Amino acid sequence: MPKQSNSRDTVFFCTECGYESKKWLGQCPACHSWNSFSEEPVVKTGSKASQKASGKVRSQRKPVPLKDIDSYTEERLDTGFPEFSRVLGGGIVPGSLVLIAGDPGIGKSTLLLQAAIRLAEGGRKVLYISGEESLSQIKLRADRIGFRDGDLGFLSETDLGTILELLRQEKPEVCIIDSIQTMYSEDVSSAAGSVTQVRECAQHMMMLAKEENIAIFLVGHVTKEGTVAGPRVLEHIVDTVLYFESGQNGAFRLLRSAKNRFGSTNEIGVFEMRSNGLSEVLDPSELMLSDRPEHASGAVVTCLLEGTRPILAEVQGLVCETAFGMARRQASGIDYNRLNLLLAVMEKRAGLALSRCDAYVNVAGGMHVSEPSADLAVVVAIISSYKNIPVPDDTLVFGEVGLSGEIRAVRQVEERIREAKKLGFRRVILPRHNAAKCRQEEGIELIGVRYISELFRLLG
Numbered sequence: 001m002p003k004q005s006n007s008r009d010t011v012f013f014c015t016e017c018g019y020e021s022k023k024w025l026g027q028c029p030a031c032h033s034w035n036s037f038s039e040e041p042v043v044k045t046g047s048k049a050s051q052k053a054s055g056k057v058r059s060q061r062k063p064v065p066l067k068d069i070d071s072y073t074e075e076r077l078d079t080g081f082p083e084f085s086r087v088l089g090g091g092i093v094p095g096s097l098v099l100i101a102g103d104p105g106i107g108k109s110t111l112l113l114q115a116a117i118r119l120a121e122g123g124r125k126v127l128y129i130s131g132e133e134s135l136s137q138i139k140l141r142a143d144r145i146g147f148r149d150g151d152l153g154f155l156s157e158t159d160l161g162t163i164l165e166l167l168r169q170e171k172p173e174v175c176i177i178d179s180i181q182t183m184y185s186e187d188v189s190s191a192a193g194s195v196t197q198v199r200e201c202a203q204h205m206m207m208l209a210k211e212e213n214i215a216i217f218l219v220g221h222v223t224k225e226g227t228v229a230g231p232r233v234l235e236h237i238v239d240t241v242l243y244f245e246s247g248q249n250g251a252f253r254l255l256r257s258a259k260n261r262f263g264s265t266n267e268i269g270v271f272e273m274r275s276n277g278l279s280e281v282l283d284p285s286e287l288m289l290s291d292r293p294e295h296a297s298g299a300v301v302t303c304l305l306e307g308t309r310p311i312l313a314e315v316q317g318l319v320c321e322t323a324f325g326m327a328r329r330q331a332s333g334i335d336y337n338r339l340n341l342l343l344a345v346m347e348k349r350a351g352l353a354l355s356r357c358d359a360y361v362n363v364a365g366g367m368h369v370s371e372p373s374a375d376l377a378v379v380v381a382i383i384s385s386y387k388n389i390p391v392p393d394d395t396l397v398f399g400e401v402g403l404s405g406e407i408r409a410v411r412q413v414e415e416r417i418r419e420a421k422k423l424g425f426r427r428v429i430l431p432r433h434n435a436a437k438c439r440q441e442e443g444i445e446l447i448g449v450r451y452i453s454e455l456f457r458l459l460g
């Protein structure tokens with residue numbers, strides 16, 4: 001019989017992803033990170049303190065028939081930032097719990113303080129609770145941003161019990177918790193920022209948000225792998241998860257929705273950090289295409305769709321004969337494996353001897369492209385560089401490329417064409433199927449293509 005230890009009272013968590021295990025493990029089976037397990041006490045649910053925190057002891061409940069449930073009619077609150085509101089799905093839903101995650105220094109506190117100020121100026125009652133900064137530090141930041149008048153309260157506090165009590169008394173419409181990793185519940189004996197603490201705090205916040213109809217924003221830090229620090233579980237608890245990240249060259253900031261119970265995901269908002277806080281970039285395509293080279297081979301513009309929003313981006317390719325036996329490939333802004341696949345398709349279906357060439361692909365402007373509609377742009381950029389023929393500056397391309405070298409249809413073509421037209425493009429090379437279904441618009445020529453081999457004729 002193995003010796004009974006006190007292992008019943010503790011449990012091990014992966015500090016990277018929140019995976020729970022009864023014994024210590026060297027490598028996490030869920031996220032494969034090494035040496036990430038830490039021992040934490042088991043939280044006894046139903047303890048007096050946690051009942052107190054939830055406000056009341058629940059009475060017996062009965063199911064409600066669907067027809068008797070009131071429709072959701074409450075209006076959404078406007079953050080004052082059209083970009084931010086759109087990413088949230090059209091404004092803040094009262095009683096929702098939103099997690100904003102991002103690297104340190106990316107501007108999470110600034111974004112939320114600016115939103116808090118604008119909400120308060122618009123007549124909403126807002127409470128900003130910071131566990132990271134003192135009140136005078138927040139004041140310093142608010143002075144940079146500028147604040148006129150409104151019901152905006154601040155508190156520097158980390159104790160969960162005190163915060164919950166205060167929120168019940170004050171009943172603000174919106175509350176900001178900066179950050180969830182600094183919050184501390186007395187019910188749990190592990191340190192602030194540990195998996196159990198973060199989970200416990202978030203669960204209480206969720207209950208409070210629903211009971212008191214307070215919209216709560218939680219700030220969360222991310223790990224080096226880019227997930228929310230510690231608990232992936234946090235992502236399951238909250239209604240909405242937004243990631244605030246920088247573009248590759250750090251020129252602007254992207255707010256991206258990864259989960260949204262009240263709107264579509266994949267929406268992005270684009271911001272720029274200025275000396276007086278964040279400002280919105282309402283026309284990101286223009287920003288992406290600034291400083292574009294003229295008449296250069298190996299560069300072509302494509303139109304990506306981020307959520308419902310078309311954004312133009314320049315894809316650059318460089319092909320040169322390899323100096324060593326092994327061809328080098330490098331992809332920045334697109335998936336490396338996708339690049340290799342497209343190179344193989346071009347070799348086999350278009351007869352380019354690319355296995356003897358180094359190939360580099362870059363998406364200028366710092367966008368990271370995950371949409372397959374950018375395939376055609378990669379192919380055109382590579383062909384243009386290989387043949388040393390510039391793509392005309394007024395030409396835009398998009399389409400998915402399949403393994404037989406066929407060009408496949410993509411979604412929301414009309415939005416993409418409209419965006420291209422707005423920025424002065426006159427020619428669009430697109431999948432033939434899309435071109436056939438699309439209305440011919442004045443001032444823009446649509447060229448449908450079926451196979452990548454047809455591209456030579458168009459470029460040459």
Ligand code: TYD
Binds near residue numbers: 103108110276277278
């Ligand atoms: P911050 O909001 O503190 O980041 P986070 O909460 O995500 O850690 O933002 C930080 C950076 O932004 C900081 O390096 C300073 C800079 N900043 C400006 O450039 N202009 C400003 O008006 C403000 C408030 C901050």
Ligand code: MG
Binds near residue numbers: 108109110132178
């Ligand atoms: Mg901060």
